[in-house]
Amino acid sequence: xxxxxxxxxxxxxxxxxxxxxxxxxxxxxxxxxxxxxxxxxxxxxxxxxxxxxxxxxxxxxxxxxxxxxxxxxxxxxxxxxxxxxxxxxxxxxxxxxxxxxxxxxxxxxxxxxxxxxxxxxxxxxxxxxxxxxxxxxxxxxxxxxxxxxxxxxxxxxxxxxxxxxxxxxxxxxxxxxxxxxxxxxxxxxxxxxxxxxxxxxxxxxxxxxxxxxxxxxxxxxxxxxxxxxxxxxxxxxxxxxxxxxxxxxxxxxxxxxxxxxxxxxxxxxxxxxxxxxxxxxxxxxxxxxxxxxxxxxxxxxxxxxxxxxxxxxxxxxxxxxxxxxxxxxxxxxxxxxxxxxxxxxxxxxxxxxxxxxxxxxxxxxxxxxxxxxxxxxxxxxxxxxxxxxxxxxxxxxxxxxxxxxxxxxxxxxxxxxxxxxxxxxxxxxxxxxxxxxxxxxxxxxxxxxxxxxxxxxxxxxxxxxxxxxxxxxxxxxxxxxxxxxxxxxxxxxxxxxxxxxxxxxxxxxxxxxxxxxxxxxxxxxxxxxxxxxxxxxxxxxxxxxxxxxxxxxxxxxxxxxxxxxxxxxxxxxxxxxxxxxxxxxxxxxxxxxxxxx
Amino acid sequence: xxxxxxxxxxxxxxxxxxxxxxxxxxxxxxxxxxxxxxxxxxxxxxxxxxxxxxxxxxxxxxxxxxxxxxxxxxxxxxxxxxxxxxxxxxxxxxxxxxxxxxxxxxxxxxxxxxxxxxxxxxxxxxxxxxxxxxxxxxxxxxxxxxxxxxxxxxxxxxxxxxxxxxxxxxxxxxxxxxxxxxxxxxxxxxxxxxxxxxxxxxxxxxxxxxxxxxxxxxxxxxxxxxxxxxxxxxxxxxxxxxxxxxxxxxxxxxxxxxxxxxxxxxxxxxxxxxxxxxxxxxxxxxxxxxxxxxxxxxxxxxxxxxxxxxxxxxxxxxxxxxxxxxxxxxxxxxxxxxxxxxxxxxx
Ligand code: SF4
Ligand code: SF4
Numbered sequence: 044x045x046x047x048x049x050x051x052x053x054x055x056x057x058x059x060x061x062x063x064x065x066x067x068x069x070x071x072x073x074x075x076x077x078x079x080x081x082x083x084x085x086x087x088x089x090x091x092x093x094x095x096x097x098x099x100x101x102x103x104x105x106x107x108x109x110x111x112x113x114x115x116x117x118x119x120x121x122x123x124x125x126x127x128x129x130x131x132x133x134x135x136x137x138x139x140x141x142x143x144x145x146x147x148x149x150x151x152x153x154x155x156x157x158x159x160x161x162x163x164x165x166x167x168x169x170x171x172x173x174x175x176x177x178x179x180x181x182x183x184x185x186x187x188x189x190x191x192x193x194x195x196x197x198x199x200x201x202x203x204x205x206x207x208x209x210x211x212x213x214x215x216x217x218x219x220x221x222x223x224x225x226x227x228x229x230x231x232x233x234x235x236x237x238x239x240x241x242x243x244x245x246x247x248x249x250x251x252x253x254x255x256x257x258x259x260x261x262x263x264x265x266x267x268x269x270x271x272x273x274x275x276x277x278x279x280x281x282x283x284x285x286x287x288x289x290x291x292x293x294x295x296x297x298x299x300x301x302x303x304x305x306x307x308x309x310x311x312x313x314x315x316x317x318x319x320x321x322x323x324x325x326x327x328x329x330x331x332x333x334x335x336x337x338x339x340x341x342x343x344x345x346x347x348x349x350x351x352x353x354x355x356x357x358x359x360x361x362x363x364x365x366x367x368x369x370x371x372x373x374x375x376x377x378x379x380x381x382x383x384x385x386x387x388x389x390x391x392x393x394x395x396x397x398x399x400x401x402x403x404x405x406x407x408x409x410x411x412x413x414x415x416x417x418x419x420x421x422x423x424x425x426x427x428x429x430x431x432x433x434x435x436x437x438x439x440x441x442x443x444x445x446x447x448x449x450x451x452x453x454x455x456x457x458x459x460x461x462x463x464x465x466x467x468x469x470x471x472x473x474x475x476x477x478x479x480x481x482x483x484x485x486x487x488x489x490x491x492x493x494x495x496x497x498x499x500x501x502x503x504x505x506x507x508x509x510x511x512x513x514x515x516x517x518x519x520x521x522x523x524x525x526x527x528x529x530x531x532x533x534x535x536x537x538x539x540x541x542x543x544x545x546x547x548x549x550x551x552x553x554x555x556x557x558x559x560x561x562x563x564x565x566x567x568x569x570x571x572x573x574x575x576x577x578x579x580x581x582x583x584x585x586x587x588x589x590x591x592x593x594x595x596x597x598x599x600x601x602x603x604x605x606x607x608x609x610x611x612x613x614x615x616x617x618x619x620x621x622x623x624x625x626x627x628x629x630x631x632x633x634x635x636x637x638x639x640x
Numbered sequence: 641x642x643x644x645x646x647x648x649x650x651x652x653x654x655x656x657x658x659x660x661x662x663x664x665x666x667x668x669x670x671x672x673x674x675x676x677x678x679x680x681x682x683x684x685x686x687x688x689x690x691x692x693x694x695x696x697x698x699x700x701x702x703x704x705x706x707x708x709x710x711x712x713x714x715x716x717x718x719x720x721x722x723x724x725x726x727x728x729x730x731x732x733x734x735x736x737x738x739x740x741x742x743x744x745x746x747x748x749x750x751x752x753x754x755x756x757x758x759x760x761x762x763x764x765x766x767x768x769x770x771x772x773x774x775x776x777x778x779x780x781x782x783x784x785x786x787x788x789x790x791x792x793x794x795x796x797x798x799x800x801x802x803x804x805x806x807x808x809x810x811x812x813x814x815x816x817x818x819x820x821x822x823x824x825x826x827x828x829x830x831x832x833x834x835x836x837x838x839x840x841x842x843x844x845x846x847x848x849x850x851x852x853x854x855x856x857x858x859x860x861x862x863x864x865x866x867x868x869x870x871x872x873x874x875x876x877x878x879x880x881x882x883x884x885x886x887x888x889x890x891x892x893x894x895x896x897x898x899x900x901x902x903x904x905x906x907x908x909x910x911x912x913x914x915x916x917x918x919x920x921x922x923x924x925x926x927x928x929x930x931x932x933x934x935x936x937x938x939x940x941x942x943x944x945x946x947x948x949x950x951x952x953x954x955x956x957x958x959x960x961x962x963x964x965x966x967x968x969x970x971x972x973x974x975x976x977x978x979x980x981x982x983x984x985x986x987x
Contacts, residue, residue: 071651150647227651301977314978392651413650420651427657427715428757432920434655436927437872441977444925447969464976472649479655480757486647 053309056265062291063309065302067439069295069473071227071393073266078230078352078359083238085363086349086376092134092160092367093404094120095147099195100202101127106158112139115169117343119191120158129193129203132343133160134365136167148370148389148403150396157404160367171341177252185253185338192337194344198232198298198327199390201408204334207326208253210319216257218250219307219318219325222274223264223298226391229411231348232328234361236263236270239332240277246331247282249338254324259286260307266293295393296471300325302440314467329410349405351377353414355384364405370412371401379414385422388413392420393472427480435474435484441467445474445484452491457498460491468492507608510600514614521621583633590629594622657756661716663870665723667861668915671854672727678850679784681799682731686738687723689803693742694722701751717756721745724915725764728908728955729771730782732802737778741767761962762922765955772950780951783819820851820906822951824898833894855910862914874930875923875937876913882938883909890946897946909941912954922962929965929972936961936968 053061097103104121108114114133121131137160145157174180190205198221220243224232236243247259259282263271271290278286291297291306301312304323312318318325326334329347336342345365352359357378364373370387388395390411435445443464451460468488475484578586601615675683698718702709712718722742729738745767753759772779782802827836865871887900903909908916917923917937924933937957944953 069653071653305977311978313980314976316978386650388648388650390648393649395648395650397647397650415650423652424656425711427711428755430657430660430717430757430921431923431925432660433872433925434869436925436974437869442974443976444973446925463973464979467976467978470648476649476651477653477655479657479660481652481656483647485649489647 094367098406137162192343197329218259220261222328225298240273242332245335261288264293350411354416354419355414434477438473438477452487670857687726690722690726694718697746732782768955855905858910871918875934878934879938882935886942908954924968
């Protein structure tokens with residue numbers, strides 16, 4: 044309203060490429076070199092693998108193997124359940140020894156159904172069917188293959204890639220390849236780009252084949268010079284025209300999807316929207332490499348590169364790890380000194396979460412295990428009162444007012460927090476990082492978001508209960524009406540029979556009309572016919588509009604139910620059908636009434 | 641191993657409340673030293689007295705409020721409040737003036753509102769304003785003339801007696817009635833600019849001799865704070881710009897009104913712009929808000945100095961804008977990433 048624009052502005056980097064500066068953002072010590080000394084190392088086979096059935100955003104996969112069954116590496120062991128879901132595969136050949144609840148890496152110490160496989164040590168693949176090119180395959184087949192491969196976003200959010208790739212193809216013209224990796228310590232993507240750039244481009248090829256982008260922007264922070272060189276050299280000839288490897292200064296959190304889009308293009312993803320709303324698609328480099336393995340080599344997502352680092356690690360580095368590998372084994376191989384460590388963080392120091400122990404499997408989202416010593420990442424001091432210094436606001440990449448959000452969250456003024464764009468907070472932690480009072484700001488936002496979501500869920504549930512109640516009420520009314528109609532019919536039939544009897548008797552008696560009168564007087568206010576009293580045209584019209592309204596309402600509820608309450612779909616469908624029948628009847632009545640007039 | 645499960649982020653930058661307060665304090669030091677050099681020991685005596693009083697008062701009230709005493713004392717905020725107040729008081733203010741001012745700042749303006757971070761008004765300026773209203777004589781007649789330290793009447797003995805004894809200020813040469821701003825304002829009504837500048841307070845051919853150096857050193861300290869990211873540039877720049885524009889518009893004739901140079905360098909302007917108005921707790925929060933807030937203070941400083949009755953307007957200007965800060969915050973909320981402000985309610 045004051046005519047100011049956002050803090051960011053376009054600038055040129057050393058190579059003359061344009062980038063937009065994020066408002067806010069921070070630059071914590073990078074600590075990346077430790078884990079980059081060596082090349083990616085393969086994590087050796089271990090005895091047992093634990094494959095959780097929900098490693099992604101969306102519905103749990105359904106197991107399709109039995110305990111005791113022998114499986115081959117890459118064999119499907121759990122099927123995707125529904126649209127937003129991803130299947131799971133055996134990470135190596137062996138025997139399924141259990142399907143049971145196990146604790147999985149999750150901020151709340153959740154347990155999840157897992158399939159436990161005892162490796163037979165042969166690591167024997169199921170038959171594979173590699174593809175040499177994409178041209179000879181139909182788009183639907185490619186998508187199906189991606190869906191079957193269980194590839195999810197490897198950048199952190201673990202969204203099923205097949206779902207992302209089935210989004211509308213007409214409006215997307217830009218592919219953003221996220222090789223930013225802005226969190227300190229993590230170098231999984233860095234080492235991947237450095238060593239497997241060709242695989243990343245093969246993955247880009249797949250996506251490009253589906254979308255035909257106008258431009259493909261490969262985004263890498265300038266603290267990864269060797270990765271930048273590798274990615275530039277590996278650009279395939281046919282993509283040279285459209286691929287641009289863009290670099291920009293290292294700041295946290297430039298790797299956030301929305302932040303990255305702003306840095307590269309100066310454009311913002313609308314609040315609550317997705318990059319595709321502004322014609323962009325964003326994929327992490329690890330995801331693209333996995334996509335290439337899946338499509339060309341028929342290798343489902345069985346492994347990922349995990350950085351193991353921190354001062355308590357003797358051999359920090361990047362480990363090519365099978366999904367399901369117990370973290371304790373990975374820690375053993377990397378030489379974690381458990382006496383020195385006070386935390387094991389999955390992810391980086393800014394957004395990662397501390398694990399309760401290491402008896403947890405590596406999952407698709409395990410990009411890093413950070414095991415710092417107490418002196419390396421000291422615990423924050425006791426939280427002090429907010430001095431409103433505003434440092435948090437200067438640091439916020441989303442231009443929010445972190446301290447106000449914190450006050451609102453504290454005071455449970457959730458509507459105000461929402462009004463101050465709580466849900467635009469990406470929980471990057473930049474505000475908490477700079478806060479001189481050591482206030483755990485992000486915790487407040489998580490709690491407030493949780494509360495709001497819970498309230499919304501409760502509201503939805505109440506709404507569902509109301510729908511159920513109304514449906515039941517409608518059914519009862521309908522049944523009562525049907526009963527009444529039947530009763531009337533029976534009564535009318537009885538009256539007719541009676542009248543016939545009287546008429547027969549009247550051939551003897553002369554007082555027929557009298558008898559008929561008597562028969563009629565039994566139901567003085569009911570017409571003798573079973574048809575309900577004819578309605579006027581206006582009444583019919585009113586009824587019709589009423590019914591149309593009700594059917595529209597029922598239909599919208601049905602659509603809602605289809606999305607999130609499948610158990611109600613049947614009942615609602617019946618309601619809609621019934622209502623439509625009624626409408627037809629009334630319309631017919633109306634037509635008749637109009638004809639008569 | 642017993643692992644800790646704390647939430648992210650797991651690393652924090654190297655700031656603390658204490659460091660921020662100490663940095664601000666350190667940034668005032670050059671200006672403070674200049675004050676002592678030009679205007680005598682009174683400033684040092686006052687500062688020590690104020691800080692001691694503040695620490696004792698803070699300890700007592702924190703104890704009463706059942707908070708950890710050491711944590712509160714060590715955050716440096718009470719010390720800084722008292723220090724800033726001491727810099728604003730006349731150097732020869734009697735001891736009880738200083739003590740009353742500090743108590744008002746710490747006890748009333750800060751802790752009765754809930755302690756650090758909760759006070760809607762700048763505590764130092766509350767103390768100052770209270771003193772100015774309650775003890776106008778002591779607050780306006782206890783200023784010193786600028787002169788070399790320990791020469792003339794600027795001995796430690798005189799300062800000490802002025803503060804703790806009952807020295808009649810009017811009998812001592814070293815005292816003056818008021819600050820240069822004040823003197824200029826009242827004398828210009830009868831005299832020409834050249835005549836006004838003959839006054840002792842403007843001696844040695846400089847305007848506001850001594851005050852200029854102090855102000856420039858505050859300015860430098862403030863710029864250091866901006867570069868160290870302790871404060872942002874928005875409030876001071878908006879304040880100084882607005883004040884300058886007002887002075888250029890209405891004081892272009894030095895023969896009728898206090899000129900721009902004196903507005904900027906002759907009073908508490910620089911102290912106010914970089915150290916008082918930037919007090920985060922009581923000011924507007926967003927960058928845009930700070931621009932509005934600073935501009936408001938600059939405007940009010942000029943208005944009160946020129947058309948009001950108080951000699952230096954910084955305290956009242958700051959307090960008035962403290963009132964407005966929540967409103968400014970409401971209307972200057974930055975646009976969040978991806979937010980379409982047209983949808984925002986009420987705007
Ligand atoms: S950084 Fe911390 S102390 Fe400063 S305003 Fe934000 S929450 Fe308050
Ligand atoms: S965690 Fe949220 S409020 Fe804090 S800096 Fe990040 S986006 Fe802003």
